[in-house]
Amino acid sequence: DQQVKQNSPSLSVQEGRISILNCDYTNSMFDYFLWYKKYPAEGPTFLISISSIKDKNEDGRFTVFLNKSAKHLSLHIVPSQPGDSAVYFCAASVWSGGSNYKLTFGKGTLLTVNP
Amino acid sequence: DGGITQSPKYLFRKEGQNVTLSCEQNLNHDAMYWYRQDPGQGLRLIYYSQIVNDFQKGDIAEGYSVSREKKESFPLTVTSAQKNPTAFYLCASSIELGEQFFGPGTRLTVL
Numbered sequence: 001d002q003q004v005k006q007n008s009p010s011l012s013v014q015e016g017r018i019s020i021l022n023c024d025y026t027n028s029m030f031d032y033f034l035w036y037k038k039y040p041a042e043g044p045t046f047l048i049s050i051s052s053i054k055d056k057n058e059d060g061r062f063t064v065f066l067n068k069s070a071k072h073l074s075l076h077i078v079p080s081q082p083g084d085s086a087v088y089f090c091a092a093s094v095w096s097g098g099s100n101y102k103l104t105f106g107k108g109t110l111l112t113v114n115p
Numbered sequence: 116d117g118g119i120t121q122s123p124k125y126l127f128r129k130e131g132q133n134v135t136l137s138c139e140q141n142l143n144h145d146a147m148y149w150y151r152q153d154p155g156q157g158l159r160l161i162y163y164s165q166i167v168n169d170f171q172k173g174d175i176a177e178g179y180s181v182s183r184e185k186k187e188s189f190p191l192t193v194t195s196a197q198k199n200p201t202a203f204y205l206c207a208s209s210i211e212l213g214e215q216f217f218g219p220g221t222r223l224t225v226l
Contacts, residue, residue: 004157034214043119043205043217044158089157102173103215105150105157 003027004092006106014114019077021109023090026071030092034103035064035075038087047088048075080113087111117142119218121206126223128200136191136221138206147189148207148215149173149181158205164189193223200225 005024013019021035031052036044050057050064050073057064063076077084090106119140128134140147146165150158150173160173164183178197183189189208193200203222207215 006157009155036217041203041220041222043121043207043219046214046216049214091158102160102163103158105159107155107157 001026002106003030004090004104004106006088006090006109008109009107010110010112012112012114013080015082016079019075019080019084019111019113021075021077021088021090021111023073023075023106024071025073025092027092027094027104028071029094030104032093033064033066033073034091034093035062036089036091036105037084038089038108044089077111080111082113082115085111085113119206119208119216121204121218121221123221124219126221128223128225130225131195133195134193134200134223136193136204136206136223138189138191138218139187140189140206140208140216140218141187142208142210142216143186144208144210144216145186146209147183148209149179149189149191150205150207151175151202152205152220153202161191161204 034049035047038044048059048062048064050066066073087108087110089108091103122137148163149161159175162181164170180192205220206218209215
């Protein structure tokens, strides 16, 4: 049973426009959410995160929105650039009370930004 | 220059052989993790370790083993019991609170 779902395997946008990547989750215990960007044959790199006490977090061109009632989060990239072309993974975690976060990942969305 | 190193980048093994993937970090992170990625799939957790000499199974631990004798090192052994070992393996580490930092990955191909 997939607890974190990214229902769009791919997304194509024009340079300069907004990219919106979506993520849904089923586990209501998740309280921390992250977005990672991954190029082929490389490890993912952290982009932005949000805790369940917030509904928005912004970092430069990247903004993450969290709708807890809908169990939905989205990543907005404005303006999109060709270098943003990559696979984007949504991840979620439950504070375990220990010293680590176990992350549950979605399957990813391939973003292509066309010049 | 802090980071996570995984070696080698590409690894080929014959079916039935055990193989050990290396993961080293100099970020002074307590927690370390191993994931595998298959085409069209997300990252699936194999094992994780919160502190030295302690580790827990993740979602797909069968056919794998790990050790954590040093804070900096978390090697993963892919045993002959793993039915589909060919995959891209990623190591990560984290501090108590915060995001996980990933290494560059090792692509294992079993022939």
